[in-house]
Amino acid sequence: xxxxxxxxxxxTRFYPFLILFFFGGILLGYSQNTSVEKAEKExxxxxxxxxxxxxxxxxKKGNFVPIPYFITDENLGYGGVLGVAYMYDNKKxxxxxxxxxxTGIAGGWTSTGSWxxxxxxxxxxxxxxxxxxxxxxxxxxxxxxxVLKEIDLINFPIQTNIKFWGMQHQMLFRIGNSKFFLGPQxxxxxxxxxxxxxxxxxxxxxxxxxxxxxxxxxxLALLGKYDSRxxxxxxxxxxxxxxxxxxxxxxxxxxxxxxxxxxxGYAYYKVGKRLYTILKFNLQYASEETPxxxxxxxxxxxxxxxxxxxxxxxxxxxxxxxxxxKSISMVAFTGIGKAYNSFNQFDESKWVYNYGTGVRYTLxxxxxxxxxxxxxxxxxxxxxxxSLGTGL
Numbered sequence: 001x002x003x004x005x006x007x008x009x010x011x012t013r014f015y016p017f018l019i020l021f022f023f024g025g026i027l028l029g030y031s032q033n034t035s036v037e038k039a040e041k042e043x044x045x046x047x048x049x050x051x052x053x054x055x056x057x058x059x060k061k062g063n064f065v066p067i068p069y070f071i072t073d074e075n076l077g078y079g080g081v082l083g084v085a086y087m088y089d090n091k092k093x094x095x096x097x098x099x100x101x102x103t104g105i106a107g108g109w110t111s112t113g114s115w116x117x118x119x120x121x122x123x124x125x126x127x128x129x130x131x132x133x134x135x136x137x138x139x140x141x142x143x144x145x146x147v148l149k150e151i152d153l154i155n156f157p158i159q160t161n162i163k164f165w166g167m168q169h170q171m172l173f174r175i176g177n178s179k180f181f182l183g184p185q186x187x188x189x190x191x192x193x194x195x196x197x198x199x200x201x202x203x204x205x206x207x208x209x210x211x212x213x214x215x216x217x218x219x220l221a222l223l224g225k226y227d228s229r230x231x232x233x234x235x236x237x238x239x240x241x242x243x244x245x246x247x248x249x250x251x252x253x254x255x256x257x258x259x260x261x262x263x264x265g266y267a268y269y270k271v272g273k274r275l276y277t278i279l280k281f282n283l284q285y286a287s288e289e290t291p292x293x294x295x296x297x298x299x300x301x302x303x304x305x306x307x308x309x310x311x312x313x314x315x316x317x318x319x320x321x322x323x324x325x326k327s328i329s330m331v332a333f334t335g336i337g338k339a340y341n342s343f344n345q346f347d348e349s350k351w352v353y354n355y356g357t358g359v360r361y362t363l364x365x366x367x368x369x370x371x372x373x374x375x376x377x378x379x380x381x382x383x384x385x386x387s388l389g390t391g392l
Contacts, residue, residue, distance in 0.1 A: 062088030071110050072385045074304040075144055079110030083118075090124050098128040112142040129174045131181065136167040145292055146307050157307075162293065164191040172223065182224045185246075189217035193293065215291070218253040221246035229268060234362070234370040234389050236276055241265040258289040260296075266392065274323040280335075280392050284313045298337035300354040301391070302376025302383050308352050310339030319392060327362040329370070331391065354378040358387055 067083040083106025090098050101123035109115045118137030125132065144157035166189030172181040192214045225242030229235035244262040248254045267279045284296035288311060296313035297306050317335035324330060333356055340349035356376035363369045372387045 062086050067104065067106055069108075070386045071108070072383065074381065074383055075112075075306055077110030077112035077114060077142075079108065079114075081106055081108035081116075083107065085120075090128070093124060093128045095128045099124050099131065114141040114143075115139070116141075130183075131172045131174075132170070134167070134169040136165075138165040139163070143293075143306065144304075146309060159196040160193055160293070161196075162191060162193040164189050166190065166217070170221075170223065172225075178226075179228055180224070180226045182222075185221040185223055187217060187219045187221070187246075191215050191217060215255045216253060217248055219246050219248040220252060229266075231368060234368050235268045236270050237268050239265070239267055256289060256291060258291075258294075259285075259287040260290065260294070261285045268390075276321045278317075278319045278321075278390055278392055280315075280317040280319075282313075282315045286311050296339070298339050298352045300335045300337055300352060300376070300378050301333065301356055301374055301385065302354040302378035303352060303381055304383065307381070308337070308339045310349070311341045312343065313337065313339045317392060319390065321360065327364060329360045329362070331358045331360060331372075331374070333357070333374075333376075333391070352378060358391060360387065 063086070065085050065087055067081065067085055069081040071077065071079045071081070083104055085102050085104030087100045087102050089100055099122070101121075103121045105117075105119045107115070107117045116137060116139035118135060120133075120135040122131075122133045124130065140161070140163045142159070142161050144159055146157050166187065168185065168187045170183060170185035172183035174181055192212075194212045222245045223242070224244075225240070227238075227240050229238035229240050242264060244260075246260045248256060248258050248260070250257045262282070262284045264282045265280070269277050269279075271277055282299075286295055290311065292309070295309045295311065297310075298308040298313055298315060299305070300315060300317070315335060315337035317333065319331055319333040321329050321331045333354075335354050337352045338346065338349045339352070340346055354376050356374060358372055358374035360370040360372040363371065370387075370389060372391075373384060374387045374391050375384045376382070
């Protein structure tokens with residue numbers, strides 16, 4: 001008898017197959033072209049998590065699944081997201097790893113007073129040759145930014161309140177029978193923000209031209225990705241790479257016209273019987289016109305979100321994991337990154353580095369999914385967070 005997927009999830013008291021696509025797209029959507037993309041690479045794997053769940057069990061009936069997710073970021077605050085989703089199999093597909101269809105709602109809150117509500121839907125079409133993801137929601141966020149008009153405010157962060165409602169739709173098409181997907185994405189957001197005019201910066205009032213701002217985001221993007229990982233939940237070998245090109249365009253109704261792009265790559269290797277390593281590379285570019293709240297930032301574990309921003313951000317990370325006994329393993333990681341405004345300024349910009357350690361517990365009955373906690377240091381900052389899968 002095949003194991004029941006929902007019973008397995010309940011037994012582990014953890015719900016890894018849905019970390020909330022819209023949570024990534026809306027809660028982190030304030031930096032529309034930065035943290036969203038990181039979340040999308042992690043949360044875009046929802047469909048892949050569903051694929052792995054599908055290999056465990058083919059449910060004939062749908063199931064309601066609760067969605068808990070913890071937030072532990074110095075800038076976003078401490079809190080979480082809670083929702084419910086209805087999951088069921090795509091009976092028209094004969095591919096063994098076809099993602100399940102998901103429809104759900106969720107809400108979240110953090111200690112900074114930020115909150116959100118959202119609804120989302122994800123499904124595959126035409127024998128898994130097409131994959132659709134869509135979401136809609138509202139968010140009210142309180143955030144600190146460390147860059148304004150290309151002025152370094154690293155010791156004088158500006159406090160902002162950003163409110164917006166938005167939606168996002170994307171459709172990826174499988175190229176032949178390969179593991180490569182390509183397709184468009186459209187995003188719309190109506191955004192209102194305010195800046196708290198209190199700071200010890202000597203020229204702060206001269207830097208802030210508008211205390212309040214209101215903008216419309218209307219962006220069209222092209223996505224592509226290739227995935228040869230042996231396990232989408234917690235891979236040991238394989239490669240995962242892709243690109244992202246977006247234009248927030250006046251001709252689409254946007255108030256600011258700017259471009260954003262990203263190239264990323266992950267390489268997974270088994271070094272020894274119990275030793276594994278991961279290499280990660282990421283390069284993001286935003287045009288000069290990109291507003292401060294949408295600029296890329298260095299996203300290393302231990303560094304607060306949005307602290308190190310620029311028009312260009314490049315990062316490299318390396319993680320090692322060693323299996324100790326049974327389902328327990330330890331990880332050690334380090335990384336470097338830079339945020340700069342032009343390639344000519346690369347040598348002038350300062351390196352941001354991080355290092356840290358963590359512990360993992362492997363859920364053998366959930367396709368070897370690893371969950372745990374990471375502790376990271378980045379310069380004078382420290383942060384801890386819940387880890388799902390590899391943690392990268």
